[in-house]
Amino acid sequence: MEGSVSLLQAGEPKTGFAYVVEKGDSLGEIALRYNVSVKEIKKWNKLKGDRIFEGQRLRIEAVSLRSYTVKSGDTLSEIALASNIPVSRLRDLNKISGDRIYTGQKLQLASDRKSIETPSVHVVQKGESLWDIAKKYDVSIAAIKERNHLKTEVIRPGMTLSLKDGPEENRTKEKTDEGDSERFEYKVRPGDNLSTIAERFDVAVSLLKQLNGLKENRIYPGQTLQLRPTSLDEAVHVVRSGETLSSIALKYRMNVSDIKRINEIEGSKIVVGQELRLKGTKPNVYIVERGDALWEVAQAYGMGVGELKRLNGLASDRIYPGQELQLGTAPARSFGTYTVKKGDYLGRIARLHQMSVADLKSMNNMKSALIHPGDQLKVKPFLQKGSEWLKISEINWDDLMGSSGGLRKITLGNGPYYGSRPKARRQSNRRYYESARLSLWNTYKRARKLQVALDRKISKMGRLSNCLNGWHIVIDPGHGGLDPGAVVANLDGNGDKVYVVEDEYVYDVALRVYVMLRLNGADVTLTLLSPNHLIRHSDPPVQTFVNEKNEVYNSRAFNRGNSRSHWPKGGRNGNLSRRIAIAENAFKHVPKNRRMFLSFHADIDHSAPNVPLVLYYRSRRTGRPDRASKRFAKSIQSFLGAGTVIRGQNLYVLRNSPANISVMLELRNLAYMDHAWALRFEELRQRDAEKVVRGVVEYVKKKG
Numbered sequence: 001m002e003g004s005v006s007l008l009q010a011g012e013p014k015t016g017f018a019y020v021v022e023k024g025d026s027l028g029e030i031a032l033r034y035n036v037s038v039k040e041i042k043k044w045n046k047l048k049g050d051r052i053f054e055g056q057r058l059r060i061e062a063v064s065l066r067s068y069t070v071k072s073g074d075t076l077s078e079i080a081l082a083s084n085i086p087v088s089r090l091r092d093l094n095k096i097s098g099d100r101i102y103t104g105q106k107l108q109l110a111s112d113r114k115s116i117e118t119p120s121v122h123v124v125q126k127g128e129s130l131w132d133i134a135k136k137y138d139v140s141i142a143a144i145k146e147r148n149h150l151k152t153e154v155i156r157p158g159m160t161l162s163l164k165d166g167p168e169e170n171r172t173k174e175k176t177d178e179g180d181s182e183r184f185e186y187k188v189r190p191g192d193n194l195s196t197i198a199e200r201f202d203v204a205v206s207l208l209k210q211l212n213g214l215k216e217n218r219i220y221p222g223q224t225l226q227l228r229p230t231s232l233d234e235a236v237h238v239v240r241s242g243e244t245l246s247s248i249a250l251k252y253r254m255n256v257s258d259i260k261r262i263n264e265i266e267g268s269k270i271v272v273g274q275e276l277r278l279k280g281t282k283p284n285v286y287i288v289e290r291g292d293a294l295w296e297v298a299q300a301y302g303m304g305v306g307e308l309k310r311l312n313g314l315a316s317d318r319i320y321p322g323q324e325l326q327l328g329t330a331p332a333r334s335f336g337t338y339t340v341k342k343g344d345y346l347g348r349i350a351r352l353h354q355m356s357v358a359d360l361k362s363m364n365n366m367k368s369a370l371i372h373p374g375d376q377l378k379v380k381p382f383l384q385k386g387s388e389w390l391k392i393s394e395i396n397w398d399d400l401m402g403s404s405g406g407l408r409k410i411t412l413g414n415g416p417y418y419g420s421r422p423k424a425r426r427q428s429n430r431r432y433y434e435s436a437r438l439s440l441w442n443t444y445k446r447a448r449k450l451q452v453a454l455d456r457k458i459s460k461m462g463r464l465s466n467c468l469n470g471w472h473i474v475i476d477p478g479h480g481g482l483d484p485g486a487v488v489a490n491l492d493g494n495g496d497k498v499y500v501v502e503d504e505y506v507y508d509v510a511l512r513v514y515v516m517l518r519l520n521g522a523d524v525t526l527t528l529l530s531p532n533h534l535i536r537h538s539d540p541p542v543q544t545f546v547n548e549k550n551e552v553y554n555s556r557a558f559n560r561g562n563s564r565s566h567w568p569k570g571g572r573n574g575n576l577s578r579r580i581a582i583a584e585n586a587f588k589h590v591p592k593n594r595r596m597f598l599s600f601h602a603d604i605d606h607s608a609p610n611v612p613l614v615l616y617y618r619s620r621r622t623g624r625p626d627r628a629s630k631r632f633a634k635s636i637q638s639f640l641g642a643g644t645v646i647r648g649q650n651l652y653v654l655r656n657s658p659a660n661i662s663v664m665l666e667l668r669n670l671a672y673m674d675h676a677w678a679l680r681f682e683e684l685r686q687r688d689a690e691k692v693v694r695g696v697v698e699y700v701k702k703k704g
């Protein structure tokens with residue numbers, strides 16, 4: 001979660017601006033979009049009638065929104081960000097305690113009193129003068145200069161200006177238990193230099209310079225430095241429902257033509273979930289995106305991690321979204337290459353790379369949608385090395401999935417399945433589910449058979465490494481049985497709704513992790529098993545996994561009873577304690593410092609950003625974190641990718657876990673369209689699984 005300080009700083013000033021009319025716009029629509037009246041727009045632009053024309057520039061004055069109606073997909077923190085007020089204030093004004101808001105809800109953005117609260121800080125925007133800022137916040141230029149130790153009135157975009165005296169640092173500290181590693185800004189003290197600050201806050205010197213618009217290494221006592229990127233610094237935007245190219249351009253203060261040029265877009269059509277870059281590539285510089293891990297960047301460009309760190313003055317493996325990484329002699333790719341597989345079609349390839357079919361076609365100068373296996377297509381830049389995925393995937397998954405324990409293998413797009421397959425080919429609404437066909441006991445017996453066959457195959461495969469020898473890791477797919485977790489709507493390549501099911505996804509990722517941890521020498525135990533599938537493919541992705549209520553606990557004892565109450569169930573009246581019991585049993589003869597418990601999830605959390613989240617136990621009463629798990633969370637953070645958040649929380653399975661290291665991994669946040677659709681692609685599930693394994697392996701290596 002972002003602290004209140006960063007939200008304040010990232011806010012956009014909402015004084016006047018020019019809106020360029022697009023084809024099909026009407027005055028009414030524009031008025032609606034900016035929460036002003038048609039009459040006002042006409043007055044500001046001296047318009048007599050309602051006629052407007054494409055390309056016309058309309059002046060929109062003083063958009064001081066007093067209320068806002070929540071739209072589908074909005075989050076409280078985004079609304080706060082866009083309206084330049086802290087989340088805490090938004091909560092107070094609307095008497096909300098958590099982060100839950102609903103579509104259509106009317107949120108108060110200002111109190112009834114006329115006064116507008118002055119934020120503590122302001123980040124200078126392109127083209128802003130000190131005079132603009134003083135006017136905006138109703139403070140004097142002299143006061144701003146004094147407070148910020150400015151000798152002249154020259155300011156630079158990106159500079160953070162303090163607007164009033166406040167215990168900014170203390171407030172940041174109270175909000176988080178991460179201390180220095182998560183601080184958002186820092187006031188330079190005498191004797192500081194950029195490298196000591198960079199080391200202390202785990203950021204690169206080059207990133208500090210990038211964020212603060214510094215040309216050289218000189219800094220001054222009293223100067224406030226921004227330490228981490230805000231969402232505006234990330235230089236990437238994922239298109240949301242209702243957005244147009246011009247509304248996005250407006251949001252980032254860019255020209256539509258620049259966005260089109262950078263993204264090689266020809267028309268003005270964009271699709272929901274499409275990823276737009278906001279900064280062009282420079283030669284030999286890679287701009288980090290959310291979820292990119294340093295080791296992935298290194299691998300994609302054929303470099304060593306050490307080399308990349310040296311080149312960029314990185315003290316650790318942690319990188320941030322929007323950070324510019326020097327690649328040395330390797331030229332940054334402005335596009336990637338995708339090799340067409342059997343059964344591929346353009347819509348699938350476009351979705352995988354978060355672009356539209358039209359852009360994919362124009363990028364490749366294609367007249368028709370006809371493609372053939374083996375064709376090479378230009379795609380949006382992607383961390384991918386030619387046609388091969390990351391090196392660790394040299395495992396022959398198809399061979400592994402040949403194991404069936406004598407059960408009939410059914411090859412379906414979203415399979416393979418063993419013994420039985422779901423009746424439906426896709427999850428077509430939120431409520432759909434299929435109950436298990438066999439009794440609990442027979443389901444368990446079948447699931448064991450399938451698992452034993454897989455284990456036998458793994459044992460015959462050799463090893464990727466022996467570095468996890470002696471470790472026992474319990475893998476807990478966070479949902480299953482009667483509890484599907486989150487079921488979320490998503491759009492397929494044709495814009496039709498399809499649904500993804502959390503438990504089916506986490507089981508797939510958990511199993512991929514299971515295989516790879518074993519191939520690195522670990523003993524691994526799954527808390528849940530499925531009777532009819534192992535890992536699965538996803539072609540075509542329109543066939544998503546159906547909510548099957550047939551997973552069982554991986555324990556003879558818990559299934560012997562053979563009654564409905566023994567199926568896995570979540571929530572307050574569920575049987576989560578069985579996950580703990582299975583772990584206790586698995587760890588029986590394992591030394592405490594060789595036990596690890598990983599619980600996998602992909603929940604909907606509107607208040608969290610669209611990045612992975614690692615949770616460790618933290619006592620609600622004392623606020624004290626489980627230190628070993630927190631250390632692990634911190635370590636795996638950089639391997640899960642840029643932007644990954646870690647947090648202490650009081651959760652049942654973490655509180656009761658018998659392992660020394662216990663974390664819950666929210667690998668995807670289904671509140672976001674791009675994450676929901678990522679679940680449908682095998683390539684992206686595999687990438688998620690590899691990041692986890694890499695994080696575990698590197699942690700153990702470092703620990704020795």
Ligand SMILES: [Zn+2]
Nearest residue numbers: 485601602603
């Ligand atoms: Zn979950």
